Amino acid sequence: MTKEQDKFGSIRRQIKGFPTGPGLYFMKGAGDKVLYIGKAKNLRSRVASYFQQGSDVIGSRGPKIAEMISKVESVDFLETAGEVEALLAEARLIKDIRPPYNTDLVDDKTFPYLEITAGEDFPGVYMTRKPRPDSRLFGPFAGAKDLRRALSVLQKIFRFRTCKLDISKDDPKRRFFRPCILYSIKQCTAPCADKISKEDYKKAVIGDLIKFLRSKRSTILRQLKKQMEKAAAALDYEKAAMFRDRIRLIERLDRRGTPDEDVQPEVFATDPAEALTQLREFLRASEPVRIIEGIDVASISGAEAVGSLVKFIDGRPFKSGYRRFRIKTVKGIDDYAMIAEVVKRRYKYALRGEELWPDLVLIDGGLGHLNAAEAALKELKAPPVKVASIAKREEEIFLQQTLIPLKLPKTSPVLKLLQYVRDEAHRFAQHYHHILRRKKMLSDTQD
Numbered sequence: 001m002t003k004e005q006d007k008f009g010s011i012r013r014q015i016k017g018f019p020t021g022p023g024l025y026f027m028k029g030a031g032d033k034v035l036y037i038g039k040a041k042n043l044r045s046r047v048a049s050y051f052q053q054g055s056d057v058i059g060s061r062g063p064k065i066a067e068m069i070s071k072v073e074s075v076d077f078l079e080t081a082g083e084v085e086a087l088l089a090e091a092r093l094i095k096d097i098r099p100p101y102n103t104d105l106v107d108d109k110t111f112p113y114l115e116i117t118a119g120e121d122f123p124g125v126y127m128t129r130k131p132r133p134d135s136r137l138f139g140p141f142a143g144a145k146d147l148r149r150a151l152s153v154l155q156k157i158f159r160f161r162t163c164k165l166d167i168s169k170d171d172p173k174r175r176f177f178r179p180c181i182l183y184s185i186k187q188c189t190a191p192c193a194d195k196i197s198k199e200d201y202k203k204a205v206i207g208d209l210i211k212f213l214r215s216k217r218s219t220i221l222r223q224l225k226k227q228m229e230k231a232a233a234a235l236d237y238e239k240a241a242m243f244r245d246r247i248r249l250i251e252r253l254d255r256r257g258t259p260d261e262d263v264q265p266e267v268f269a270t271d272p273a274e275a276l277t278q279l280r281e282f283l284r285a286s287e288p289v290r291i292i293e294g295i296d297v298a299s300i301s302g303a304e305a306v307g308s309l310v311k312f313i314d315g316r317p318f319k320s321g322y323r324r325f326r327i328k329t330v331k332g333i334d335d336y337a338m339i340a341e342v343v344k345r346r347y348k349y350a351l352r353g354e355e356l357w358p359d360l361v362l363i364d365g366g367l368g369h370l371n372a373a374e375a376a377l378k379e380l381k382a383p384p385v386k387v388a389s390i391a392k393r394e395e396e397i398f399l400q401q402t403l404i405p406l407k408l409p410k411t412s413p414v415l416k417l418l419q420y421v422r423d424e425a426h427r428f429a430q431h432y433h434h435i436l437r438r439k440k441m442l443s444d445t446q447d
Contacts, residue, residue: 007073008051011051011072011074011075012048012051014074014075015044015047015048015051015075016044018043018044018047018048018077019043019044019077019079020042020043020044020045021042021043021079022039022040022041022042022043022079022080022081022082022083022085022086023039023040023043023077023078023079023080023086024037024038024039024040024077024078024080024086024089024090024093025037025038025039025040025043025046025047025075025076025077025078026075026076026077026078027050027068027069027072027075027099027101028072028073028074028075028076029071029072029073030071030073032073032074034097034099035068035071035072035099035100035101036068036099036100036101036102037090037093037094037097037099037102038090039083039086039087039089039090040086041083043077043079047075047077050065050069051069057069064101065101068101084142084254084255084256084257085257087142088111088140088142088257088262089262091111092262092263092264095266095319096319096322096428098319098320110129110140110264110266110267111129111139111140111141111142111144111257111262111264112127112128112129112139112140112141112144112147113127113128113129113131113137113138113139113140113141113259113267114126114127114137114138114139114141114147114151114213115127115128115131115132115135115136115137116135116136116137116138116206116209116210117132117134117135118134118135118136118206119132119134119135120167121167121168121169121191121198122161122167122169122191122192122198122201122202123136123160123202123206124160124161124162124163124164125151125154125155125160125161125162125206125209126151126162127144127147127148127151129267130267131267136210137259138213138256138259139256139257139258139259140256140257140259140262140264141253141255141256142255142256143252143255146249146252146255147253149249150249150250150252150253153246153249153250154209154212154250155182155187155188156187157220158205158208158209158212159186159187159188159189159205160188160189160205160206160209161188161189161190161191161192162188163180163192165192167191167192169197169198174191174192174193174194175193175194177192177193177194178193179192179193179195180192183195189201189205213253217250217253220250221247221250221251224243224246224247224250225243225247227243228240228243228244228247231243263427265317265420265423265424265427266317271315272314272315272316272413272417273315274413275315275413275414275416275417276288276289276290276314276315276417278412278413278414279360279414279417279418282414283360283386283388283399285359285386287359288359289359289360289386290313290314290359291311291312291313291356291357291358291359291360292311292312292315292358292359292360292361292362292417292421293309293310293311293312293321293346293358293360293361293362294309294310294312294362294363294364294421294422294424294425295307295308295309295339295342295343295346295361295362295363295364295373295425296308296363296364296365296422296425296426296428296429297327297335297338297339297342297429298426298429298430299327299333299338305326305327305330305338306324306325306326306327306429307324307325307327307338307339307341307342307429308322308323308324308325308342308425308426308428308429309321309322309323309324309325309342309346309425310322310421310424310425310428311358312420312421312424315417317424322428323346324428325341325342325345325346327341327342328341329341335365335368335369335372336368336369336371336372337372339363339365339369339372339373339376340372340373340375340376341376343361343372343373343376343377343380344376344379344380347377347380347382348380350382351380351381351382357382357383357385358385359385359386360385360386360387360388361373361377361385361386361387361388362387362388362389362390362418362421362422362425363387363388363389363390364389364390364392364422364425364426365389365390365391366389366391366396366398366405367389367398367403367405369389370387370388370389370398370400373387373389374387374400386400387400388400388418390418390419390422391405394407395407395408395410395415395419397415397418
């Protein structure tokens with residue numbers, strides 16, 4: 001038996017323990033490095049198909065996959081609640097880990113949301129990949145086509161507006177405005193033409209829509225099924241088919257994640273030019289601030305503690321510069337010591353001249369976290385580097401040699417950029433942490 005046959009035999013024995021439900025599978029090479037991430041409806045069946053004896057991998061899957069399989073040392077899996085969860089998790093992990101044999105989903109393409117512009121007098125309802133700051137979001141949705149068609153069905157039911165008009169309740173000219181055809185065919189309540197009050201629109205239109213999206217939608221589905229059955233009994237099969245399609249579309253509204261759990265940071269990125277100019281002034285930096293590195297740590301009761309480092313260049317994420325750290329020297333709950341460990345392990349490479357120093361190190365936390373990072377840099381005998389921290393809830397910013405936190409306006413470009421870096425570091429740490437707790441895998445940490 002050759003060494004490769006023995007290896008593949010071991011992998012086939014591994015696969016026999018895989019579940020038969022949906023989830024993600026991970027092809028891992030030497031040193032547990034993730035080579036490829038895929039999703040499957042049936043994990044055991046899908047992964048086994050790569051390693052069947054006598055199969056022509058080059059002919060069936062192509063030379064690149066054959067090359068990848070030749071490097072596989074082990075396989076692993078991550079179960080998900082369903083296919084939608086697998087799809088969203090696959091996209092996120094591929095963007096984060098960037099396995100060398102995944103060619104799709106490595107760009108900044110995102111899944112769409114259903115957006116309700118809740119801050120307006122008469123909120124509009126849209127499908128979007130670039131939400132507004134004060135919007136109420138549902139999703140991300142697994143299929144843009146299904147969402148677009150479902151939105152059309154929902155408008156027929158709830159009669160919300162989908163136009164881009166700027167409508168104010170105090171505008172007296174609304175009484176003389178001529179509504180579009182959607183009002184005439186009873187698909188919009190025409191707030192543009194003062195056909196409905198602000199209170200009634202928010203309660204009867206938007207309020208009911210939100211309840212519907214948050215519920216199991218059983219009432220409307222029952223109504224549609226009765227209408228379908230009535231049309232079928234009357235031999236109006238075309239109408240019955242229309243109701244059937246509407247039922248399917250509404251049921252597919254469940255093919256979505258949640259904004260908090262299925263984070264897409266690329267969606268909320270803004271033009272950083274103004275922010276970087278103001279950040280230089282804010283930090284009183286002598287040179288432009290081009291490289292920002294954000295650091296965070298995560299653990300639950302001190303278990304499976306991890307650290308993360310994200311890199312931004314010119315205000316945008318630089319994914320190749322992201323790093324993960326499995327905490328090695330800290331026992332129990334000690335965020336300060338964990339921050340210090342990550343700082344030391346990260347910047348020893350910069351001290352050797354192997355990597356560039358950032359213009360700003362941003363720590364997720366308060367004054368204590370900032371002090372821990374500064375002490376670690378001092379211990380390393382690092383050259384002067386700007387360090388700041390940003391605390392959640394109050395969004396207070398601490399700078400070096402200051403005891404009193406600074407608060408910037410919520411609309412400040414500087415605050416938004418620092419929040420983006422902080423949130424990305426937090427998400428990256430938490431995501432890796434949860435994976436470590438669920439499966440002992442993805443060992444692409446930096447020493």
